[in-house]
Amino acid sequence: MRLLVTGGTGFIGSHFIQRAIGEGNDVICLRRSGSIPKISLTKQPKWIDGEYEDDFQDSFRNADLLVHIASHSTNYPYDTLENCLLHNVTRPLAFLQNAKINGIQNFIIIGSGFEYGLSGENFKFIPTDAPLLPQVTYSVSKAVGSLVFAQWALQNKLKLKYLRLFHVFGEGEDESRLWPSLKRAASNGDDFKLTSGEQIRDFTNVSEIAKKILSEVKEFNVNAGETQIKNIGSNNPQSVKDFSEYWWDHWKAVGKLHFGAKPYRDDEVMRFVPDLTNSK
Secondary structure (H helix, E strand, C coil), rough: CCEEECCCCCCCHHHHHHHHHHCCCCCEECCCCCCCCCCCCCCCCEEEEEECCCCHHHHHCCCCEEEEEECCCCCCCCCCCCHHHHHHHHHHHHHHHHHHHCCEEEEEEEHHHCCEHHHHHCCCCCCCCCCCCCHHHHHHHHHHHHHHHHHHHHCCCCCEEEEEEEEEEEECCCCCHHHHHHHHHHHCCCEEEECCCCCEEEEHHHHHHCCCHHHHHCCCCCCCEEEEEEEECCCCCCEHHHHHHHHHHHHCCCCEEEECCCCCCCCCEEEEECCCCCCC
């Protein structure tokens, strides 16, 4: 299969193209000039340096499916709402439209479980039709994008899967996130301060996420004009405390975990777990 991919140098995108190429797919990746993958790739895709607005007509030709993974301002401190909307909605829509004009009919767009935001307080397992109540500029822009892209697919009779990912961790993750921070402290022999760790989350290793996205590529059974929305996760809810203790023991850390040393955020959603059985 010939795949056109955005975000191939990012955390999730790097792992996805590694797996996609490893399984024999022809992968073409759009990247900004000078951008380097978050992990070392065993085989390189065909890289195309440029921006969304450039002319990629030759690259679009004969592509079976476009996988849009690129996202702007995914980690704290988040960019302004205006910039998040520009880079997560307006510019990608123009790129997708160009792909459509040049013959691509099948699309997978990667969203975020954080689009549900405060809905996590109302559901033991968050369904795909839960209200979108995002809390920060990044997730607001992703929620807006999910509505815009679904309408675009409907109007143009295109086939779209929209995948909302929950709590991805692993190699290549931003150093400010929990798992890399834990790993760094363990490696340095330091203690590590956390909240009490009672938050329940659905953590999934990025290698498994890449496998799940590729599975959605292989099983692309979507009708023209339809958007299938799916939650993607591990189906293994656990507390932040249990998650942290597991990896601390796994790395044989000599320091101590200090639970309760940090306060919860004022807007902390204590349980944030996807329903993985429900899609629309």
